[in-house]
Amino acid sequence: IRSLNARISTTLIAYCDADYAGDVDTKRSTTGYVFLMYGGPVSWSSGLQPTVAASTVKAEYMSAAQSVKEALWFRKLGGDLELDFGTVLIYCDNQGPIRLLKHPIASQRLKHIDVIHHFARERVARKEVAFAYCGTEDMKADIMTKALAPGKFKKCKSEIGIA
Template identity: 60%
Template sequence: QLQRTVAASSVEAEYQATAAAVREALWLRKLAGDFDLCSDTIGIWMDSQGALSLGNNPITSVRSKHIDVQHHLVRERVARGEVALSYCSTEDMVADILTKALGEIKFKKFRNGMGVMA
């Protein structure tokens, strides 16, 4: 999915993508709640330590001042305990199978990690 705003850095781009994922996850949690299904804290796994730091740190620094307020929804939801951001190394990021060209070994590892069998 294309981002609606231009990011000044890769960290900012990852943070914008995290904000979009949080918005989507909150909507899905609300939908699940409408059906009396589980609505616990949402776990978001990410491989960008910079974006993770931005989301978990409630203090805006000079370096992150320019980031649009709409993306700080992440910080707000983390502070409320609705979302938990966690680090996942690139080597273990199963979602990469959906976004990157992978070698055969990594492809099979991630495919199996998703529970998809050939």
């Protein structure tokens, strides 16, 4: 997609969420994300995290790392198509992981998170992705992580562009 031989600027935003210890048998958390462009979904995922998270913040942190991987893939694809996604904005409904991603600190509580998840901090520092808080009532990725009441389900479905 090329317009007058110039790179096209476009907006790609994402919502990521985790349902802490939602699996009753394994106590693993569910990670979910949805990426939107021009008001419609272009990528989404829902699945159990590979390891048990010891807290809600850790579950959300791992979910954030998964969404960063997807954002980086989109940035690479965009480059190949001469689309400029700029810094991909990812919304999260928990301020703990956002703080950890923006201001990394060494902590006893975080030492058990796999190194693979910490690469997300580097990508935030490089301004390839940015995280922002959105309230739980506006979290569009809820539809990927848990059963919702009918009203919330319809709202999420509508907000991600699914009829």
